[in-house]
Amino acid sequence: MSRTVVDGPDIAFVAALLGDASRAAMVTALMDDLRLPASELARLAGVSKSTASEHLGRLVDNGLLATERCGRHTYYRISGPLVGRALETLAVLAPQRAPNSLRSARRQDELARARLCYDHLAGRLGVAIADALRQRGALREEDGALHVDPGAWDANPPLGITCEAVRVGRRPLARGCVDWTVRRHHLAGALGAALTQRMFELGWIRRRRDKERAIALTETGVEGVTDAFGIGEALMAAVASG
Structure with missing residues (x-):
């Protein structure tokens, strides 16, 4: 043959x-x-x-x-980030495992709420932030890809992070990662990583457990994210609870 x-x-x-x-x-x-x-x-x-x-x-x-x-x-x-991007994309295509215990079900729910995807936020929290930035014009979606409008972004820089401040090397400023949780984009690239790092520094987010991807919003973070990105209370409650 x-x-x-x-x-x-x-x-x-x-x-x-x-x-x-x-x-x-x-x-x-x-x-x-x-x-x-x-x-x-x-x-x-x-x-x-x-x-x-x-x-x-x-x-x-x-x-x-x-x-x-x-x-x-x-x-x-x-x-590197390309490997993280490939894995998240495969997760969109892969069937979701049914939880085999209460502990497994809880952890799946935690990952769906908020998690790290390489060095940026994913899950419902990451998608909600990307949606909010689209609504204010800082991001736009064209041909199935996520793009940044540097002028609109820097006119009201989220958490004080400007495009110029993170423009290093050849890494794209913004890139959409299709989130396996809700099949919509969360924000990757240099801006996504910088926003996530800043949220850690502000004490808005923390790892739920050592050496695990699941992220929790702190009490300060619920208020901070709501104010900074204008995310509605109902969505914030769904992301933050648990």
Whole structure:
């Protein structure tokens, strides 16, 4: 039987890397730009340390993960925002697992409310902020993509963050990430990352638990986000409760 040859990127190769449930679990655990050791990733994936090391080696060798040394310890992280973007896009296409316990159901709900997608906010909170910025004209959606209007953005810069302040390197100022929670865009890119970092600094958001992606709004954050972005009380209640 002749082999089918397809020109261009080998999508099947990357799909095979993520097609293993253990590897997919480890990469997903790093989607919020965390740095974790192999032992922690093995625990999260439910595999032995030796099996985790083999999987992690493949992911590093093929560019999905990168390593950082700290003394005698090695930490793993996602190699860059393109990997986080690909994973979030796959999550939109993937069927959602039915929770198998009350704990699993609670965590799924927490991730749907607000979570980190690499270095920016996702979930209903991230989508609500992107919607609010569209309504004020700072963002616009064209041809299924999210764009920033620098003039409109800087005329009333959210949280004091201007386009010029975050215009570094070749990373786009704004990019839409289709959110698997509600199938609409949340804000990625340099501006999305800067807004998220500023919200952490202000104490408006915090991780619900150490080394997990789920984000909680603090009491100060509920008031701050409502005032800064003009998000309605009903939506804020749905995002903030729990």
